[in-house]
Amino acid sequence: MSRTTRRITGVAVAGFCAAALAAPALAAPTAGPDTGKAPGKTQFPIQILSFNDFHGNLEPPQGSSGKIQTGPKSSDTTVVGGVEYLATHLKEARVGHPNTVTVAAGDMVGASPLLSAAFHDEPTVEALNTLGLDITAVGNHEFDEGYKELQRLQHGGCIDDGPDGLNNQNSCAAGTFTGAKFQYLAANVLEKATGKTILPPYAIKTFNGAKVGFIGMTLKDTPSIVTASGVAGLEFTDEVKTANALVPVLKAQGVNAIVVLIHQGGNVPAATPYDFTCAGGGTLSADSPIIPVAEGLDPAIDMIISGHTHQPYVCSLPDPKGQPRLITSASSFGRLFNETDVTYDRRTSDIVRPTTDDSRNRLVTQTVAKDPAETALIATYSNLVKAIADKVLGQIVGSSVSKGQNAAGESPLGDLIADAQLADPSVVTAGKTPVVAFMNPGGIRSDLVADANGNVTYQSAFTVQPFNNYLVSMDITGQGIYDLLNQQFSGANSAGSPKVLQVSAGFTYSYTQLGKGTTNVSDDTATVDDGSVKINGVPVDKAATYRIVTNNFLSDGGDGFPAFKAGTAKYFGGLDIDGFAAYLTANSPYTPLVPSRITRVTVP
Incomplete structure (x- = not known):
C-alpha cells in the first residue's frame, strides 16, 4: 500500500475553555x-x-x-x-x-x-x-x-x-x-x-x-x-x-x-x-x-x-x-x-x-x-484494504480448522473463536475480566482455511466471521448461565433444532439428551445436568455473579437466547473479527483442539 503525499505526524491543537471562550x-x-x-x-x-x-x-x-x-x-x-x-x-x-x-x-x-x-x-x-x-x-x-x-x-x-x-x-x-x-x-x-x-x-x-x-x-x-x-x-x-x-x-x-x-x-x-x-x-x-x-x-x-x-x-x-x-x-x-x-x-x-x-x-x-x-x-478504500486483507495472521497446523460439530454440538473452530473472545482485552472494563465466552454456532460461516504453506490471512479469518459483530461483556448470575444453557434446547431451539453455544477453555458442563421413549417426553429434548457446570473445575454457584462475554447478537437475545438480555453492566468492546485475528497471531502456529468441553449423555 502506498501514498502519494504525507502530512506531519502530530497535530497540535489549542484547548478551549469549557465555559468562557467562544466556540465556532x-x-x-x-x-x-x-x-x-x-x-x-x-x-x-x-x-x-x-x-x-x-x-x-x-x-x-x-x-x-x-x-x-x-x-x-x-x-x-x-x-x-x-x-x-x-x-x-x-x-x-x-x-x-x-x-x-x-x-x-x-x-x-x-x-x-x-x-x-x-x-x-x-x-x-x-x-x-x-x-x-x-x-x-x-x-x-x-x-x-x-x-x-x-x-x-x-x-x-x-x-x-x-x-x-x-x-x-x-x-x-x-x-x-x-x-x-x-x-x-x-x-x-x-x-x-x-x-x-x-x-x-x-x-x-x-x-x-x-x-x-x-x-x-x-x-x-x-x-x-x-x-x-x-x-x-x-x-x-x-x-x-x-x-x-x-x-x-x-x-x-x-x-x-x-x-x-x-x-x-x-x-x-x-x-x-x-x-x-x-x-x-x-x-x-x-x-x-x-x-x-x-x-x-x-x-x-x-x-x-x-x-x-x-x-x-x-x-x-x-x-x-x-x-x-x-x-x-x-x-x-x-x-x-x-x-x-x-x-x-x-x-x-x-x-x-x-x-x-x-x-x-x-x-x-x-x-x-x-x-x-x-x-x-468506498471503492477507493476497498481497493486499498486488499493489502491488509491479504496479510498473513499466522499459521495453523493442518489445512483448516473445522466448524463441524461433534455429537455434543462442539466444534474445533467454535473452541478457537470462544477462546479468542475470552482473550480480547477490549471487553475488560472497570477491572472486570470475563471468565467465560459464548459464541453462537450460526455465526461461524465457514471453516478456517489455510493456504498451501499453512498461512491464514486476514481475509480468511474475516470469511469465518463476516458480520462485524461487537463483543459485549456483561454480568450474569450462575442461574442465568444455567438458563441460557438450557435455552439451547428449549423455546425457539426445541423440537429437534437445538443451537449449542461454543464455549471457551475452562468452562465445562454436561447435558442429558432424552429420547422419545422417555416417560413424559413427547419429543427429543435435553437438560443441562445440575451441578455439572464448572469454571476451571469449580462448580458454578447459581446465586453468584459472573462476568461473561459474547457478541451483540446474542447479547440482544438473538437465536432464541433471552437469558442474555438479563445481563447487566453491559460493555461494548471491539469487533469480533479483530479479536479473532489478534488471537491467531498471538497463538501461531495454532493446533486445532479436540472438542472436550461439552459432554452429551444420551438416555434412550
Missing part, C-alpha cells in the same frame, strides 16, 4: 430573503436531522446488524443501512427545507469494520464530510486511540505507519487526510494539565440572524468503559453541571435556542420497532441512564439528542420545572436517522419547544439510489 459559529445559509418565511414574519421552520453511533459502518452492516425491526414481532425486520443510502436519504430529506442542520450524538468512529478501521477511521470522517454532517458530540469510542488522535481526526494530518501500514492500519493511504469539515464538541472533556476542553464545548448555527446553539458532550463515565491509555490526562465532568453552566454563556451571545447532543441514552422494552415513541404509549425504561441527566438539564435547553445505548426512540422527559422536553435516539450503524421540525420565534429569539409529534425516526432503506460520491469513496 457555523456558516449561515446564503444571504438573501429570510430562509424561513418572508421578512417581517415572526416565525419560521428549522429542520434538525440527526443520527448516532455510526461506528464506521460505510458499507451496509451484515447479518442481524444490517436489519431493523419494523413491526410488532422481532421477526418483522427490514434490511437497512450503508452510507451510500444514508447520504441519499439525508439529501432527499433536506429538499424543501432551506433551514436545515445535520447533527450527531457521538461514536461516529471506533469499533468500526475493517474498511474504516484499517485506515484509522479516516474513511468514515471523509464519508461524514460528504453526507453533510455539521456537528457531533464526542462519544466514548472517539477516545479508543486517545484524545490526540481525536484531535487529528478533527484537524487532519497523517500518522506515520510506514509505507505499508502497521498493525493492520495505514493512515493517509489514499494520499492526504484533511480532517473533519464538521465540528466535534467535547464540553465535558477537560485536559487535566490546562483545565481546558480538548475541543469546543458548543457551536452556534445561524439562519440569517437567528441563532441556535448546540452543546455536545459524552457520558461522564467514559473512563470506566475506555482503556486507560485512551483517557490518560483527561477529566470527564458531570453532564448536567457542564451543560447548565454553558446556558448563560450562550445567552450572553444572544442564543436562546439550545439543543444538547449527548452520548448517553435510554433503554426501551425488548422487541421495539424503529418508530417507538412515547406519544404512541411507550415509555423509556426506568433504569435508563439518560433520565437523571435529562431531568437535571436547565429548562432553557429545548431538546436532547442522545445515543450510546443503540436504541430507537422519540420520547419526552420532564425538565426541572416538570415540563415535557423532547429526547430522541436513532438506533445505530446508520440504519436510521431522525427528523425533527422546530419553529423559531423571532419575538423570543428562541425555538418553540418541539414535541414528540414534531419528530420521527426514518428508515435508511436500500431502495433509493446510491450517493455516487460515497460509492467512489
Whole structure:
C-alpha cells in the first residue's frame, strides 16, 4: 500500500475553555430573503436531522446488524443501512427545507469494520464530510486511540505507519487526510494539565440572524468503559453541571435556542420497532441512564439528542420545572436517522419547544439510489484494504480448522473463536475480566482455511466471521448461565433444532439428551445436568455473579437466547473479527483442539 503525499505526524491543537471562550459559529445559509418565511414574519421552520453511533459502518452492516425491526414481532425486520443510502436519504430529506442542520450524538468512529478501521477511521470522517454532517458530540469510542488522535481526526494530518501500514492500519493511504469539515464538541472533556476542553464545548448555527446553539458532550463515565491509555490526562465532568453552566454563556451571545447532543441514552422494552415513541404509549425504561441527566438539564435547553445505548426512540422527559422536553435516539450503524421540525420565534429569539409529534425516526432503506460520491469513496478504500486483507495472521497446523460439530454440538473452530473472545482485552472494563465466552454456532460461516504453506490471512479469518459483530461483556448470575444453557434446547431451539453455544477453555458442563421413549417426553429434548457446570473445575454457584462475554447478537437475545438480555453492566468492546485475528497471531502456529468441553449423555 502506498501514498502519494504525507502530512506531519502530530497535530497540535489549542484547548478551549469549557465555559468562557467562544466556540465556532457555523456558516449561515446564503444571504438573501429570510430562509424561513418572508421578512417581517415572526416565525419560521428549522429542520434538525440527526443520527448516532455510526461506528464506521460505510458499507451496509451484515447479518442481524444490517436489519431493523419494523413491526410488532422481532421477526418483522427490514434490511437497512450503508452510507451510500444514508447520504441519499439525508439529501432527499433536506429538499424543501432551506433551514436545515445535520447533527450527531457521538461514536461516529471506533469499533468500526475493517474498511474504516484499517485506515484509522479516516474513511468514515471523509464519508461524514460528504453526507453533510455539521456537528457531533464526542462519544466514548472517539477516545479508543486517545484524545490526540481525536484531535487529528478533527484537524487532519497523517500518522506515520510506514509505507505499508502497521498493525493492520495505514493512515493517509489514499494520499492526504484533511480532517473533519464538521465540528466535534467535547464540553465535558477537560485536559487535566490546562483545565481546558480538548475541543469546543458548543457551536452556534445561524439562519440569517437567528441563532441556535448546540452543546455536545459524552457520558461522564467514559473512563470506566475506555482503556486507560485512551483517557490518560483527561477529566470527564458531570453532564448536567457542564451543560447548565454553558446556558448563560450562550445567552450572553444572544442564543436562546439550545439543543444538547449527548452520548448517553435510554433503554426501551425488548422487541421495539424503529418508530417507538412515547406519544404512541411507550415509555423509556426506568433504569435508563439518560433520565437523571435529562431531568437535571436547565429548562432553557429545548431538546436532547442522545445515543450510546443503540436504541430507537422519540420520547419526552420532564425538565426541572416538570415540563415535557423532547429526547430522541436513532438506533445505530446508520440504519436510521431522525427528523425533527422546530419553529423559531423571532419575538423570543428562541425555538418553540418541539414535541414528540414534531419528530420521527426514518428508515435508511436500500431502495433509493446510491450517493455516487460515497460509492467512489468506498471503492477507493476497498481497493486499498486488499493489502491488509491479504496479510498473513499466522499459521495453523493442518489445512483448516473445522466448524463441524461433534455429537455434543462442539466444534474445533467454535473452541478457537470462544477462546479468542475470552482473550480480547477490549471487553475488560472497570477491572472486570470475563471468565467465560459464548459464541453462537450460526455465526461461524465457514471453516478456517489455510493456504498451501499453512498461512491464514486476514481475509480468511474475516470469511469465518463476516458480520462485524461487537463483543459485549456483561454480568450474569450462575442461574442465568444455567438458563441460557438450557435455552439451547428449549423455546425457539426445541423440537429437534437445538443451537449449542461454543464455549471457551475452562468452562465445562454436561447435558442429558432424552429420547422419545422417555416417560413424559413427547419429543427429543435435553437438560443441562445440575451441578455439572464448572469454571476451571469449580462448580458454578447459581446465586453468584459472573462476568461473561459474547457478541451483540446474542447479547440482544438473538437465536432464541433471552437469558442474555438479563445481563447487566453491559460493555461494548471491539469487533469480533479483530479479536479473532489478534488471537491467531498471538497463538501461531495454532493446533486445532479436540472438542472436550461439552459432554452429551444420551438416555434412550
